[in-house]
Amino acid sequence: MPPSASATPIRRAKKRQPRLPLDPAREWLAAGITGLQRQREWDAVAIVRGGGAPGDEVAFVALPDGTFVLESHGAADPTFFAGALRESIAPPYRALAVRRPELWAVGAVGIEVERLDPSPRGTELELTWSGSQLALTIDDLPAEPGQASALERVAASRVRGAYAAHAHRVRGDLWELSILKL
Numbered sequence: 001m002p003p004s005a006s007a008t009p010i011r012r013a014k015k016r017q018p019r020l021p022l023d024p025a026r027e028w029l030a031a032g033i034t035g036l037q038r039q040r041e042w043d044a045v046a047i048v049r050g051g052g053a054p055g056d057e058v059a060f061v062a063l064p065d066g067t068f069v070l071e072s073h074g075a076a077d078p079t080f081f082a083g084a085l086r087e088s089i090a091p092p093y094r095a096l097a098v099r100r101p102e103l104w105a106v107g108a109v110g111i112e113v114e115r116l117d118p119s120p121r122g123t124e125l126e127l128t129w130s131g132s133q134l135a136l137t138i139d140d141l142p143a144e145p146g147q148a149s150a151l152e153r154v155a156a157s158r159v160r161g162a163y164a165a166h167a168h169r170v171r172g173d174l175w176e177l178s179i180l181k182l
Contacts, residue, residue: 042107044088049103050080056099061170062091063113069171081106094176112177116150119173127151127165128182155179 059071060078062085068078081097085108095108122138127148134145134152145152148167154177155165162182167175 041109043093043110044085044108046081046084046088046106047103048081048084048097048106052099052104054099054101058097060095061111061176062093062095062108063170063174064091066091092176113170113174114154114177115173116148116154116167116175117173118150119175120148120151120167123169125151125165125167125175127155127167129155129163130182131162151175151177 056074056076057072058074058076058078058081060081061069061071062078062082063069068082070076070078076097078095078097081095081104084104084106085093085095089108089110092113093108093110095106097104097106120138122143124137124139125148126137127145128135129152136143136145136148138147151165151167155163158179159181164180164182166178170176
């Protein structure tokens with residue numbers, strides 16, 4: 001029999017098409033594909049010469065009264081890094097300094113601080129108002145919303161309608177706030 005006249009039909013393998021993701025938008029939003037720039041991470045940056053080992057970090061909060069709250073471990077003085085940011089950003093702000101091989105890179109982002117009176121217990125508060133129901137978590141645990149009455153007053157005075165309010169204790173009764181309209 002000639003090769004073209006075989007008794008059994010030849011099955012041709014189908015060319016397998018590459019599978020498209022179920023949500024192509026997720027794949028197409030990778031950096032460089034859309035042309036959109038990344039969201040800015042820092043409000044101010046600075047480079048400073050100084051001692052230290054590569055990889056050292058200093059995290060701190062600069063308060064409006066000129067004092068600092070050191071949030072990283074160690075005995076670093078944030079005054080040195082705050083001086084480098086003085087012309088770029090006014091307190092209050094949260095900053096991170098990272099030691100590179102030859103220099104320190106310092107970044108800061110402006111924050112809002114407020115005294116909450118009475119000061120709630122815990123260090124992290126999440127308060128949400130859906131328009132009909134108030135819910136609170138303190139340090140990731142559900143809590144009675146009345147325990148954050150000061151945060152509720154501040155949020156309700158700034159936002160009409162549903163909102164989400166986050167508060168992080170900076171020091172004593174001073175809290176870093178973020179209040180978003182939903």
